Amino acid sequence: MHHAQDSQHCNLAEREGPQAQREARDGDRAQVPLAKKAEAAATAAMEVSGEGAQSSPQSSQRASIPPTVMGSILGGPSDEASGNQVEQREEPVPPVLDVLRPKISGLVQFLLLKYQRKELTTKAEMLERVIRDPGEHYSLIFSEASQCMRMIFGIGMIELNPFFYSYVLVTSLGLTYDGMMHGTQGVPKTGLMITALFLIFTEGNCITEEKFWSVLNKLGFYAGRDHFIFGEPRKLFTEDFVQEGYLEYRPIPNTDPAQHEFLWGPRAHAETTKMKVLEFFAKATKREPQSYTKMYAEALRDAGERA
Structure with a gap:
């Protein structure tokens, strides 16, 4: 891991206490794709309300969102340790995403710190500090990390300058509250x-x-x-x-x-x-x-x- 990224990661763990430190250690072992759990919630809610009956299993798009690597946040070690019987019907993680797992995870951690500090970020900074690979996988890494930020933490990324690829992170749907002072402090809710x-x-x-x-x-x-x-x-x-x-x-x-x-x-x-x-x-x-x-x-x- 890049030294700067490692320093950012440690700072986040220190701010959020032992629980976040366990997440940092266990994150790469998570098997449940994060964005798919958010999709499962939406699908489950539609089924509860009766809206889900409008589409067949083939058209419900259960596999539409690419799997991400941050599954530990919504169903990693805590579920396994407590013996929760949450049924999973997940498609296999594509090999390329499995390889990119550490970089997507690192970028999510980096973006969370940027949000906490109310700082802008750029494509160049993400490449230099986290991804360190200007190749063909940048778009996939960025897309997966952005999806995690949006669906799990409620944080959207707005492009400020299309020429320099600069971004600001803001709460979604116009909400002014991020929940960082409640529950586990420092984590947007x-x-x-x-x-x-x-x-x-x-x-x-x-x-x-x-x-x-x-x-x-x-x-x-x-x-x-x-x-x-x-x-x-x-x-x-x-x-x-x-x-x-x-x-x-x-x-x-x-x-x-x-x-x-x-x-x-x-x-x-x-x-x-x-x-x-x-x-x-x-x-x-x-x-x-x-x-x-x-x-x-x-x-x-x-x-x-x-x-």
């Missing part, structure tokens, strides 16, 4: 919050806590059990995101024992739209937003009411 907003939307703008966790379990998140990167997820969803105004968590009347449900909070309504959330996850499943007929119609109504 916008992606988790976007997932929650999407699940609520799929269920007609309100989802029971039981159904919510049935989908999150497919991603390796379990209420009351620390996720070795993001921290304790139940607190994130029922307290931290609620306090920030992005989620509403309220009791369901006349339930015994008492049950709860999730809704969008006022800050979510103010900062983003249903159409943006739908487009975000439609891209993950390689489908057009219009193919999700009921959700698209709801998103159009929402846009009309905002006009």
